[in-house]
Amino acid sequence: MPVKKRLSVVLIAKNEASLLEECLQSVDWADEIILLDSGSSDGTQELARSLGAKVFANTDWQGFGKQRQLAQTHASGEYILMIDADERVSPELRQSIERCLQQPDEHTVYRLGRRNLFLGRFMRHSGWYPDRVNRLYKADKFRYNDDFVHESLNTGTAKIVDLDGDLLHLTCRDFFAFQRKQMNYAEAWAKQRYQQGKRCSYFAIISHTLGAFFKTWILRAGFLDGKQGLVLAGVNAQYTFNKYAALWAFSHQLQKSEPS
Structure with a gap:
């Protein structure tokens, strides 16, 4: 029987204490959680540690892409799941990820469908669903680009496979x-x-x-x-x-x- 690959959940954050607990609870089944903080003053780091995350800091902000690259270097898992503090992994998506980790293809990037919240409603159309994003991948084969904003994963010639289940994204709460x-x-x-x-x-x-x-x-x-x-x-x-x-x-x- 294949050995399940180790998973590192990785996120970057700044002043996300109000969102962090539900986020980390939705991925507390992972082998490790890595949080790279960029200078929080609201207790984000302390809260993350209390919830079992390994916390690092980098205040030399050079954009989202490079911050994600740096965050990934702290991960020890064979696979990376990159998320944000305003996202939650649904139970169905968790099951899909865990099945994938049993027999993953290291040349494949796994794509998640996001359900985006807008003014109290999880949108079903408007280009906001399923809003697929490349987030699960082999740690030593893929990384994010250098874009300052709207960064994306460099997938190269990798095969892209969609996973079942939703990544809940609290896009517009306020x-x-x-x-x-x-x-x-x-x-x-x-x-x-x-x-x-x-x-x-x-x-x-x-x-x-x-x-x-x-x-x-x-x-x-x-x-x-x-x-x-x-x-x-x-x-x-x-x-x-x-x-x-x-x-x-x-x-x-x-x-x-x-x-x-």
Whole structure:
């Protein structure tokens, strides 16, 4: 009978004490839990330790991608399950992961379907479900890219296999906190694209914004998610507007600052 592979659950966090307990309880069956903290002041580190996690710290923030890379180096398990503090592994997903660890394929990356919470409703459409993410993989074969924001796992030529069960994602519990996070993401996205030499026109701001609303509400059947679907289509359009408007603004601010 094959020996079950050791699993390290890995997460990065900062000031997540209010979310952490349920998150870690949902993965307390793993062989180890690794938390890399980036400078919490709300007791996140102490709470994580009390719940059995191995806690490390790195306050030299260089973006989400590099922080995940560093967090993974602290793991001793043969397989990594990368999650966030606002995510919970459902019982069905746990069973899928444990079955997978009995006879895993080291050249395969396992993809999880997320159910995203938006204003009290776990969305079923709007592009928010199943919202598949690559999160379970062989520790010595895969790692995250260097992207500052919206980082992703470098899967190369790996086979991607979907697992049964949901990863519950408490995406939007507080609308205003969610909006602030969206604004921070938009700024980080625009800075990264600007540093890469990307630019956009005024027309691109408008076209991308309208396209985001149409894609969420119509193409991704957001209308089937009721009032939350309509609000989410507007939020996605607003987020897209902020991204491209910020990219447009960076180039114009630079031009204005240059001596004539």
